[in-house]
Amino acid sequence: MLKINNLSASVDDGQKQILNGLSLEIPAGEVHAIMGPNGAGKSTLSYVLTGRDGYDVTGGDVTLGGEDLLDMDPEQRAAKGMFLSFQYPLEIPGVPTMTFLKTALNAQRRARGEDEMAAPEFLKKARALAADLKMKPEMLKRPLNVGFSGGEKKRMEIFQMMMLEPSFIVMDETDSGLDVDALRIVADGVNKLRSPDRGMLIITHYQRLLDYIVPDKVHVLTSGKIVASGDADFAKKLEKEGYDAYAA
Amino acid sequence: MQILRKNSKKKAMTHMPLNLKTLPSRRDEAWKWTDLRGRVSDGQAGLSADGHPKFTAPEGVVLSQGEGHAGEGIMSKLAQNFAPQSWNIYVPAGFKNGEALLIEDITRGHVRVSIMVDKGAELTMIEHHSGDAATFTNFDLHIHLADGASLTRVIVHDDPIEAIRVATACVASEKDARFNQFVLSFGGGLSRLETRLHVEGAGFEANMNGAYLLRDHRHCDMSSHIDLTQPDCTIRQAVKGVVTDKARGVFQGKFLVQRPAQHTDAEMRHDALMLSDSSEIRSKPELEIYADDVACAHGNTIGQLDESALFYMQQRGIPIGQARALLTEAFLADVFDDLDDEDLKDSILGKLRDWLKDTA
Structure with a gap:
């Protein structure tokens, strides 16, 4: 599914090297978690995978389903199935949530050469999923994320995931800003999306989220590369012992 | 529905050609970002001639030609010189009709229009301003709103890149009148859409909103001057703009709140987006307040996406x-x-x- 091979990347026009030969392979159907201290390069990895401006790839390659991702624009990567759940979802003033999502879904479909989804079908799907996530229907009419609480924004990210049905999901600090109830709703949503055709990468600072979304593998990222890997229990050990043992 | 058009076969008036020196230039404070004199050239189509707009009026609205209103400004004086006949529109007291008054073909030349909206009447008017090629247009509009009258004015402006246009509206309002204005402008070679309100009656309410969207070398100037002399008036003004390529947007807004205009509630906003490094926004919001019990605010932002x-x-x-x-x-x-x-x-x-x- 997702193959990251010897990936290096810098920011600030090459002034600051963040990723240093990171390699990782996440097969379809698996959920991997990346943990690591502040400044290890966790968020940088999520932005490099999704093609944000300002992050220069200086070496290595990344493929999704065998296709080279790094030469694609962010929207092309999205159409190929790459989805990033943002640590801080953006507010989009003046663009109602439904308009935003319908535009996104149909742009992806067009890019894949598929037919657009008609309005009634889209609405039906959106209403059903919103109910699953215990979202108020009026939230869908409001401009995307504007005035939403931290928890509502994260729930909206999960809602978008369910609507867009990506093949690979990167979750950047999805648990930040969530109380326990919201965390459970979000985790339930993510667990429902687990499927043999879909891969997931969960980037997190704390082990807490992994009690709810149990990963197949856990990796430690420090100084821009993976320095250790283990199974789900490894995360508990990391939480207890800290990252010092893995400092570069 | 009645459609009127000035009979253009009527013997054309002959005038001395317009002396370019009479045009306002960047030396005039109010025109410093819209240098009309610097842009107009001799022999520009419409420069020394009257224009022939087309009017479509709802039943009951009376159109006629006559002397019209004699305005003071230089552009108004030029219009009086080159278009001695004004289009006069009378909206009878209590008039109410869903249909709008349409003014089209404001394509070139000097055009004078006077509108009287009588007591309690309600009217929507739509103006289409679009020239052809390198034309010059000077549109001079006078509006009088009687007690309780209500006018909604909608302007759609889209000129070719060589066209030059000045459209000035002077609005005088009596007690409890309402004025709503919505402008959509795509600019032109040089264009200025100016609105001047003179509030003569208490309880006046106005919304004056506009959007300009400019690309290439287009220029649009949205200027306004609101003179408040009576109490209990409410003004809301929101102008937004987007400029790209080498376009230039100008916003000048002034609220003059005179001493008797107590309990004025007025707000002016101008917000613009610059989508290219070579585009330009010039903005001058002004508040001049002599009354002491008023709420007046202005805000001005320029940013990027x-x-x-x-x-x-x-x-x-x-x-x-x-x-x-x-x-x-x-x-x-x-x-x-x-x-x-x-x-x-x-x-x-x-x-x-x-x-x-x-x-x-």
């Missing part, structure tokens, strides 16, 4: 051009929120979207 928001939209699969268009439309569209006529609003938002599509 939020890069993080654009990336977020791209990450969801929306192509960058479409993402820019969506964000820009969202930024501009609320200027037309209070336009009650939904069909008219849809048509305006449609034009705005077309422009964004072509520009993306």
Whole structure:
């Protein structure tokens, strides 16, 4: 599914090297978690995978389903199935949530050469999923994320995931800003999306989220590369012992 | 419905050609960013001639020609010189009709229009300002709103890149009158859409909103001057602009709150987006207040589209051009929120979207 091979990347026009030969392979159907201290390069990895401006790839390659991702624009990567759940979802003033999502879904479909989804079908799907996530229907009419609480924004990210049905999901600090109830709703949503055709990468600072979304593998990222890997229990050990043992 | 057009076969008036030196230039403070004299050339079509607009008026609205109102400003004086006959429009007291007064073909020359909206009457008027090629247009409009009269004025302006246009509206209002103005401008070679309100009666309410969308070398100047001399008036002004390429947007707004104008509640906003490094925005909001019990505010921002928001939209699969268009439309569209006529609003938002599509 997702193959990251010897990936290096810098920011600030090459002034600051963040990723240093990171390699990782996440097969379809698996959920991997990346943990690591502040400044290890966790968020940088999520932005490099999704093609944000300002992050220069200086070496290595990344493929999704065998296709080279790094030469694609962010929207092309999205159409190929790459989805990033943002640590801080953006507010989009003046663009109602439904308009935003319908535009996104149909742009992806067009890019894949598929037919657009008609309005009634889209609405039906959106209403059903919103109910699953215990979202108020009026939230869908409001401009995307504007005035939403931290928890509502994260729930909206999960809602978008369910609507867009990506093949690979990167979750950047999805648990930040969530109380326990919201965390459970979000985790339930993510667990429902687990499927043999879909891969997931969960980037997190704390082990807490992994009690709810149990990963197949856990990796430690420090100084821009993976320095250790283990199974789900490894995360508990990391939480207890800290990252010092893995400092570069 | 009545359609009137000035009989252009009537023997043309002959005038001395316009002396370019009489035109306002950047040496005049009010025109410092819209250098009319510097842009107009001798022999420009329409420079020394009267124009021939087309009027479509709802039944009951009376159109005639006559001397009209004699305005004071230099552009008004030029209009009086080259267009001795004014179009006079009378809206009878209590008039109410869903249909709008349409003024089209304001394509070149000097045009004078006087509108009297009598007591309690309600009217919507739509002006289409669009020239052909390198024309010069000087549109001089006078509006009188009697007690309780209500006028909604909608302007759609789209000129070729060589065209020069000045459109000035002077509005005088009596007690409890209402004035709503919505402007959509795509600019021209040089254009200035100016609105001057003189409030002569208490309890006046006005909304003066506008959006300018400019590309290439286009220029649009939205200037306004609001003179408040009576108490209990409410003014809301929101102008938004988007400029790209080498276009230039100008906003000048002034609220003059005279001593008797107590309990004035007035707000002026100008917000603009610059989508290219070579585009330009010039802005001058002014408040001059002599009354002591008023609420007056102004705000002015110039910015760019939020890069993080654009990336977020791209990450969801929306192509960058479409993402820019969506964000820009969202930024501009609320200027037309209070336009009650939904069909008219849809048509305006449609034009705005077309422009964004072509520009993306």
